[in-house]
Amino acid sequence: xxxxxxxxxxxxxxxxxxxxxxxxxxxxxxxxxxxxxxxxxxxxxxxxxxxxxxxxxxxxxxxxxxxxxxxxxxxxxxxxxxxxxxxxxxxxxxxxxxxxxxxxxxxxxxxxxxxxxxxxxxxxxxxxxxxxxxxxxxxxxxxxxxxxxxxxxxxxxxxxxxxxxxxxxxxxxxxxxxxxxxxxxxxxxxxxxxxxxxxxxxxxxxxxxxxxxxxxxxxxxxxxxxxxxxxxxxxxxxxxxxxxxxxxxxxxxxxxxxxxxxxxxxxxxxxxxxxxxxxxxxxxxxxxxxxxxxx
Amino acid sequence: xxxxxxxxxxxxxxxxxxxxxxxxxxxxxxxxxxxxxxxxxxxxxxxxxxxxxxxxxxxxxxxxxxxxxxxxxxxxxxxxxxxxxxxxxxxxxxxxxxxxxxxxxxxxxxxxxxxxxxxxxxxxxxxxxxxxxxxxxxxxxxxxxxxxxxxxxxxxxxxxxxxxxxxxxxxxxxxxxxxxxxxxxxxxxxxxxxxxxxxxxxxxxxxxxxxxxxxxxxxxxxxxxxxxxxxxxxxxxxxxxxxxxxxxxxxxxxxxxxxxxxxxxxxxxxxxxxxxxxxxxxxxxxxxxxxxxxxxxxxxxxxxxxxxxxxxxxxxxxxxxxxxxxxxxxxxxxxxxxxxxxxxxxxxxxxxxxxxxxxxxxxxxxxxxxxxxxxxxxxxxxxxxxxxxxxxxxxxxxxxxxxxxxxxxxxxxxxxxxxxxxxxxxxxxxxxxxxxxxxxxxxxxxxxxxxxxxx
Numbered sequence: 001x002x003x004x005x006x007x008x009x010x011x012x013x014x015x016x017x018x019x020x021x022x023x024x025x026x027x028x029x030x031x032x033x034x035x036x037x038x039x040x041x042x043x044x045x046x047x048x049x050x051x052x053x054x055x056x057x058x059x060x061x062x063x064x065x066x067x068x069x070x071x072x073x074x075x076x077x078x079x080x081x082x083x084x085x086x087x088x089x090x091x092x093x094x095x096x097x098x099x100x101x102x103x104x105x106x107x108x109x110x111x112x113x114x115x116x117x118x119x120x121x122x123x124x125x126x127x128x129x130x131x132x133x134x135x136x137x138x139x140x141x142x143x144x145x146x147x148x149x150x151x152x153x154x155x156x157x158x159x160x161x162x163x164x165x166x167x168x169x170x171x172x173x174x175x176x177x178x179x180x181x182x183x184x185x186x187x188x189x190x191x192x193x194x195x196x197x198x199x200x201x202x203x204x205x206x207x208x209x210x211x212x213x214x215x216x217x218x219x220x221x222x223x224x225x226x227x228x229x230x231x232x233x234x235x236x237x238x239x240x241x242x243x244x245x246x247x248x249x250x251x252x253x254x255x256x257x258x259x260x261x262x263x264x265x266x267x268x269x270x271x272x273x274x275x276x277x278x279x280x281x282x283x284x285x286x287x288x289x290x291x292x293x294x295x
Numbered sequence: 296x297x298x299x300x301x302x303x304x305x306x307x308x309x310x311x312x313x314x315x316x317x318x319x320x321x322x323x324x325x326x327x328x329x330x331x332x333x334x335x336x337x338x339x340x341x342x343x344x345x346x347x348x349x350x351x352x353x354x355x356x357x358x359x360x361x362x363x364x365x366x367x368x369x370x371x372x373x374x375x376x377x378x379x380x381x382x383x384x385x386x387x388x389x390x391x392x393x394x395x396x397x398x399x400x401x402x403x404x405x406x407x408x409x410x411x412x413x414x415x416x417x418x419x420x421x422x423x424x425x426x427x428x429x430x431x432x433x434x435x436x437x438x439x440x441x442x443x444x445x446x447x448x449x450x451x452x453x454x455x456x457x458x459x460x461x462x463x464x465x466x467x468x469x470x471x472x473x474x475x476x477x478x479x480x481x482x483x484x485x486x487x488x489x490x491x492x493x494x495x496x497x498x499x500x501x502x503x504x505x506x507x508x509x510x511x512x513x514x515x516x517x518x519x520x521x522x523x524x525x526x527x528x529x530x531x532x533x534x535x536x537x538x539x540x541x542x543x544x545x546x547x548x549x550x551x552x553x554x555x556x557x558x559x560x561x562x563x564x565x566x567x568x569x570x571x572x573x574x575x576x577x578x579x580x581x582x583x584x585x586x587x588x589x590x591x592x593x594x595x596x597x598x599x600x601x602x603x604x605x606x607x608x609x610x611x612x613x614x615x616x617x618x619x620x621x622x623x624x625x626x627x628x629x630x631x632x633x634x635x636x637x638x639x640x641x642x643x644x645x646x647x648x649x650x651x652x653x654x655x656x657x658x659x660x661x662x663x664x665x666x667x668x669x670x671x672x673x674x675x676x677x678x679x680x681x682x683x684x685x686x687x688x689x690x691x692x693x694x695x696x697x698x699x700x701x702x703x704x705x706x707x708x709x710x711x712x713x714x715x716x717x718x719x720x721x722x723x724x725x726x727x728x729x730x731x732x733x734x735x736x737x738x739x740x741x742x743x744x745x746x747x748x749x750x
Contacts, residue, residue: 198428
């Protein structure tokens with residue numbers, strides 16, 4: 001449904017559909033992620049980005065070229081890229097002497113920056129190092145956050161929110177019971193965040209609930225939080241606002257019997273019973289005087 | 296055999312081949328975990344099993360032997376053993392702080408303090424983290440399995456509840472489309488839309504013809520392969536061209552109305568004067584259009600010949616307010632006169648204009664000095680004005696102001712007699728510029744401002 005009233009109408013139905021998809025929706029599309037490099041990268045960080053892209057392969061796009069972008073100095077080029085590719089998550093990889101193996105993870109709201117965090121990647125173990133069967137791409141991961149800092153310290157709280165946003169994938173209402181395959185673990189300790197990725201194996205147990213066994217598959221890294229730029233309180237508030245149409249409408253005056261019958265309640269205006277419009281029976285009509293012939 | 300309360304699940308009869316191996320584990324059970332009467336059994340072979348069995352000979356898995364007859368009690372014993380072990384496997388170690396699960400997002404939060412020594416030790420670290428993760432995921436799975444399920448296409452789907460951790464949206468909430476003029480009218484009158492069928496039965500062609508879209512024109516052509524010229528029309532008139540013209544006008548009218556709707560919704564003021572088409576212009580509009588056309592001449596319509604019945608429109612400009620001098624009180628009149636006096640001597644100081652002029656002068660100076668000798672400043676040989684590079688630069692308004700107090704530095708400029716500012720001092724100009732900030736005309740980014748402040 002085109003909500004934006006365009007002066008210049010799109011020429012083809014296809015372009016129209018593409019534009020409609022990019023408009024604000026009631027129920028939003030999956031957040032697309034954009035991976036790109038800065039001017040200088042190291043092999044390690046390139047591997048890291050490659051693996052992360054593989055993790056989010058359904059909803060991510062990886063750019064090949066190097067970009068002269070410094071997000072903490074000027075975020076506009078990043079915003080422009082995000083608008084162009086209609087992605088609200090981004091991950092930029094750089095490497096310098098001062099900030100080795102650096103990734104900047106961020107998210108947008110309304111095509112403008114919401115939050116962004118600079119993380120240093122240490123002790124990186126790529127996907128290829130773990131020689132076992134991996135998980136299908138696009139699986140929704142279960143996430144475990146360990147450590148008290150994720151609740152106590154504001155920065156880690158926001159980081160937790162950002163990581164959930166980044167990795168959660170599709171907003172699923174229903175999941176197949178066999179679909180619990182991937183698990184991500186974030187542990188905060190000593191100011192560092194350990195990222196580990198596992199494959200969930202559901203073993204038979206005597207009960208109907210399966211036993212969970214984990215097998216480490218994916219990239220494993222230690223993230224050191226460097227700089228950050230978080231949103232102001234009211235921008236965050238605005239970003240969390242849900243559209244009014246999504247609010248559940250209260251159904252009034254309808255209730256269910258203990259027998260399961262659905263009962264409604266009707267409110268009527270005051271009625272004058274003497275003046276109600278009913279079926280007219282001629283014979284019951286009140287006659288003022290009777291005319292009859294005397295035989 | 297004493298039944299352990301609390302485990303709850305009934306023991307189902309399973310085939311002995313199902314869970315072949317018996318799990319043998321050496322579990323270190325802390326004393327505090329055991330119930331008092333069980334502590335006595337710590338050193339007994341029975342202590343190897345958890346939950347602990349009552350005092351007595353330990354239960355061992357009965358190995359099915361073809362020779363010996365397996366009795367019913369032995370079978371039951373085996374099953375119970377297996378059941379106990381399997382039940383144990385779904386249990387998660389009880390934590391200090393319970394794990395919070397957000398089932399909507401499939402997120403488990405473990406807020407327990409982590410043992411520092413274990414995590415510092417690189418050998419134990421991974422194992423410990425894996426065990427933590429396992430506990431977390433097990434809790435999550437346990438909760439998920441309790442959710443309502445439904446079966447779709449041979450797969451069991453579980454319906455997740457709404458997420459408790461709120462994630463910000465990608466874009467703003469969609470704005471409701473404002474109603475067009477017709478839609479508003481229809482709503483007020485209570486006119487409802489009726490969906491029309493795409494195909495219409497055509498008697499002439501005896502087939503279903505699309506009312507719009509693909510193949511409609513073909514069908515129309517088939518139907519109207521000949522066009523009857525009306526009697527009143529000129530025989531040399533091209534009826535097809537006329538029809539095409541009418542159609543074009545209809546499309547244009549539709550487009551105009553669509554744009555008008557958009558303009559109304561965006562509260563953009565459209566000129567109501569332009570003549571858009573004779574089909575739907577009202578007499579009032581046409582009159583206005585004619586008046587405007589007449590006025591739009593060099594002599595403002597004074598010498599335009601008029602038609603026979605045409606009324607001349609006089610009062611079109613701004614009306615002058617009659618001076619209410621008689622009704623004004625002394626104070627107001629005094630103020631009015633003083634204001635007039637003040638305005639006489641002093642021109643309004645337009646700082647921006649002053650700055651631009653200064654900048655432009657500087658640029659022109661620079662150009663002159665650079666190219667050596669007198670040069671035509673503005674007028675070109677071809678006649679008329681043409682913008683020199685300095686003009687362009689001053690339009691851009693980048694160079695003049697932003698070159699610091701010493702003037703434009705660089706290629707041979709410092710060698711010259713000196714570029715001292717003519718009127719206003721450059722430093723004060725800079726100050727003004729920085730005070731002004733982003734008026735939209737002076738390009739001052741944060742970076743450039745930083746540069747100045749250093750100087």
